[in-house]
Amino acid sequence: MASKSLKSLTSSLVNTSSSHTYPSTNYTPNYSTTSKSRSFSNRTYLSSLKDSLSENPHIYDFSEICKATNNFLQKPFSSSSSSTSWRCRIRGKEVILFQRKSRRQIGLPELQERLLAICRSHHSSLVKLFGASTSGNYIYLVYEYVHGANLATCLRNPQNPSYTVLSSWLSRMQVATDLAHGLDYIHHRLGLNSEYVHDHLKSCSVLVTEDSLNAKICHFGTAELCGEIAGNERSSARSYGRLDSRVMKIEGIIGYMAPEFRSSGVKTQKCDVYAFGVVILELVSGEEALRYVFDDGGGGYKRISVIERAREVVAVGGGELRKWVDKRVKDSYPAEVAEKMVLLGLECVDDDPENRPDMGQVDVRVSKLYLESRNWAEKIGLPTDFSVSMAPR
Numbered sequence: 001m002a003s004k005s006l007k008s009l010t011s012s013l014v015n016t017s018s019s020h021t022y023p024s025t026n027y028t029p030n031y032s033t034t035s036k037s038r039s040f041s042n043r044t045y046l047s048s049l050k051d052s053l054s055e056n057p058h059i060y061d062f063s064e065i066c067k068a069t070n071n072f073l074q075k076p077f078s079s080s081s082s083s084t085s086w087r088c089r090i091r092g093k094e095v096i097l098f099q100r101k102s103r104r105q106i107g108l109p110e111l112q113e114r115l116l117a118i119c120r121s122h123h124s125s126l127v128k129l130f131g132a133s134t135s136g137n138y139i140y141l142v143y144e145y146v147h148g149a150n151l152a153t154c155l156r157n158p159q160n161p162s163y164t165v166l167s168s169w170l171s172r173m174q175v176a177t178d179l180a181h182g183l184d185y186i187h188h189r190l191g192l193n194s195e196y197v198h199d200h201l202k203s204c205s206v207l208v209t210e211d212s213l214n215a216k217i218c219h220f221g222t223a224e225l226c227g228e229i230a231g232n233e234r235s236s237a238r239s240y241g242r243l244d245s246r247v248m249k250i251e252g253i254i255g256y257m258a259p260e261f262r263s264s265g266v267k268t269q270k271c272d273v274y275a276f277g278v279v280i281l282e283l284v285s286g287e288e289a290l291r292y293v294f295d296d297g298g299g300g301y302k303r304i305s306v307i308e309r310a311r312e313v314v315a316v317g318g319g320e321l322r323k324w325v326d327k328r329v330k331d332s333y334p335a336e337v338a339e340k341m342v343l344l345g346l347e348c349v350d351d352d353p354e355n356r357p358d359m360g361q362v363d364v365r366v367s368k369l370y371l372e373s374r375n376w377a378e379k380i381g382l383p384t385d386f387s388v389s390m391a392p393r
Helices: 004-014 036-052 064-069 106-118 151-155 169-189 232-237 261-265 269-285 306-316 320-324 335-348 360-380
Strands: 083-090 094-101 129-135 138-144 148-150 206-209 215-217 290-295 300-305
Touching: 064 083, 064 094, 064 129, 106 129, 148 151, 151 206, 151 269, 169 206, 169 215, 169 269, 169 335, 169 360, 261 269, 269 306, 269 335, 269 360, 300 306, 306 320, 306 335, 320 335, 335 360
Parallel strands: none
Antiparallel strands: 083 094, 094 138, 129 138, 148 206, 206 215, 290 300
């Protein structure tokens, strides 16, 4: 499991700027006609600097999309009711191409403006968006391809339910910390006037990278670029009022939808906090956000929510929490930290959005709990760094 050093993690807690350091432009080199080696060195440096900087977002021609997917005859990488994706190559890069239906038509100037804002994001916990293309009622989003598996599969492997790559408590805390960093960055560190909302956070939209077991948030920018969040909705994000149903179709993921979103259709940052809280409870317990089991007594199926189970566990107290923590971590975890994580998750899923913490606060608290977990692991002699393969078992 890969984990950040104490020095880098502490630095991330106190660093409130997302700016990057670039070479000073005030320095003017003293070129000499005889210093060819220095000129060559400068050109090499500028070339390497350009390669290291993020590219401008691409507005891909639709013909490039067709060529990359063999006119959409290539076998999809994944498919759902809302999107289809292909793993392919575009402009020499291995990418994941998502096709989604646009909820609202966006003109080219607005698309370019939104892409510029989203693609300039630089964070290790976000899957990078390279660019987009449009055709008819569809938008095509081109993301970097990341080797790994989604968090839902890592926690609940359908081929081998008793196995998980996240078999240590510290690996799960690493995932929680990466997600908290990434979501806090989306909410507060982009340097934009508008309040960005991810809107698609769930365990199957989080990638756990192979070898390092770090977490990356997928689909950043999807809500903005697909017209799922209109400008008037963002400006009224704090009001939690009812949204005109003629403007926006209410769409969300069962088990991750905040109560106020179900009643109003308004997507806010506090909705993201709610979804994050659900993922936290999944990490602790290994359970699905929402599942249905057969009720022998009633003769039908009953719904079991990870939120309801967490509330029951906390209400009972005592050793009930230890029983609820995923058995596959084999009771090897700091009980106090696990309890604090459950309580934090429940704060995030409070029915009243005003009672939920801000992601900045959540990020700091999760990071502190990660450090406590790491100190605990070092004291009892558990490994804090190792690699793992996600090959089928």
